[in-house]
Amino acid sequence: MVRDRTLEEEYRIWEEERYGRDRSASFTTLSDHAVKPLYSPLDTSPESFPLDIGWPAEFPYTRGIYGNMYRGRLWTMRQFAGFGTARDTNRRFHYLLQHGVTGLSVAFDNPTLMGIDSDDPRSVGEVGRTGVAIDSLADMEVLFDGIPLDQVSTSMTINAPAAVVLAMYVAVGEKQGVAPEELTGTLQNDILKEYIAQKEWIYPPAAGVKLIVDTVEYTIEHMPKYNPISISGYHIREAGSTAVQELAFTIADGMTYVEACLARGLDVDSFAPRLSFFWNSHIDFFEEIAKFRAARRIWARLMRDKYGAGNPKSWLMRFHTQTAGVSLTAQQPENNIVRTALEALAAVLGGTQSLHTNSMDEVLALPTEKAVEIALRTQQILAHETGVVNTVDPLGGSYFVEALTDDMERGALDYFKRIDELGGVLPGIDAGFFQRELGDAAFHYQRQLERREKIVVGVNEFVTSAPSDIPVLKIDPEVERSQIAGLTELRTRRDDEHVSAALARLQSAAERGDNVMPFVLDAVRAYATVGETSETMKRALGAYREPAFV
């Protein structure tokens, strides 16, 4: 058929003749991005295939970082878990491994995240509540009891005290006869998003970044298979950001780490291939897929063109994804199984390397074993039943998905400009820029819910009064007592002189600005606690206190 009209004319005629009346005045994504009624070749340029889309495993990696993606290897099914004592969590790890998880992921309790011991007065009521309580190497030994660290990769969600926990992991490996060179896994170790969103900090931001560079330097030398940072958008999104803000702020954090490592004198290709990312998969299906695809493209361009990385492995954005905790509802909680399944599907269509699926009851408490099993089975159904893994980037070339991917990239670049104008991420944190952006977005969304401009089933529409009767996991208060008893016993059993000497050496190293890792390792091997080690470094590096603003 010969065309006698341009595409633009055809679109106009289609709109006039074929398009009916909308049931709503506007259609927007969860992040309030306007969505057009129809996408067509008009929304992409003829150059977009070679320049922006391309082939999987080729620059700019929009379609995925591996040539055959899930036809080669499925994503790692990595369920985040941790509660009570190290013994409790070790049992849950064994349960998960028996049911087919292919990687572990440790959730630490609040005292551990803040670098505080279980017997500190500030820890009362918090020990083992939202993760596992770890006070010293003795707890880590129990946590990984019967789990061969040369065979199971482990991700650890720890930030402010990340150097200490990494050292403990290395020390547990030593006890198992596994050299650091053989350890695989990921340390979250992303302190910038703590100041922006998650708010579990110890030291001021610049000192926090310095410690991260220390761990990067250490792992380059001693742990070539280990990912020293997981640059995380997850918490930024949970704290209320839009998809574009999650994308932009996280990659801006990533650039800050790259620049700090370069300033240390590290070669970009020595560390960039070991950087990894961690994204949220929220409920707006296509927006999330576009976000993942844009993220890979932005990072590849930055690493190659801005930072001059020559090794193609440096250009790859490898990432973990977790479904959105904040999308779950306490009302009719069984519906959360469906939400999680859709979010997980978006992550898979977006090309994730590993995935955590939330359990339906996590909006109420830590998950029960049954709920965790359903969440894991959700991933297995996606992988083995749905067929979505059979081809690489099945949505590539979709007019809508490609246009939305472009929009995401543009939105992120706009934010990079604004962050540059503020002087970078650290000055942005000091000025409260990110915190305010998140607060505004969260408040805006809450208002939309209340005006019912956005609908959440069971919350502001299709509400039922039936109380939920799903079982909830309770943490026995005995956990706190037994954890403190164990810690007290450790303090009497260990060689205190050895501990004090190691801590004194650590403090001097931190004051001199040396890489603290070898000193932290010595302290940890002597069974210095997380609290003692963090307190020691705080004397050298200072403490952070956030200015309170609403």
Place this chain on the structure above:
Amino acid sequence: MTEGRVRVLMAKAGLDGHDRGVKVVARALRDAGFEVIYTGLHQTPEQVVNAAVQEDVDAIGLSLLSGAHMTLFPRILSLLAEQDATDIRVFGGGTIPDDDVQSLKALGVAEIFTPGASTVDIVEWVRTHVGESAVSGR
């Protein structure tokens, strides 16, 4: 503007870093005309109660998503009693299972808002249960 005199301390106690909810509620209360003071993160119960007494607030709104609610709410209630400040109403919100909501109310927490609660309802509750205009209703 009788409500202009009603002062609410929005508080985060313990090691919990989740501040999305507390900030949203603080803004909603402020927009509704209440005077809102926010403590910032990681406060001890002593710091929260001292701030409440010094600022002469009518209510404390405590946000907890850390699972430590059965420790921190009772501690704040008893510190208020020690300071002879039980006229300060304590309400709260967060990830708090139903059973615990009932126990906390029995201990004297005036109201608990759980995930999905609307700020409209929270504002309305504060309007009817806190401050001078609410005294007769107590």
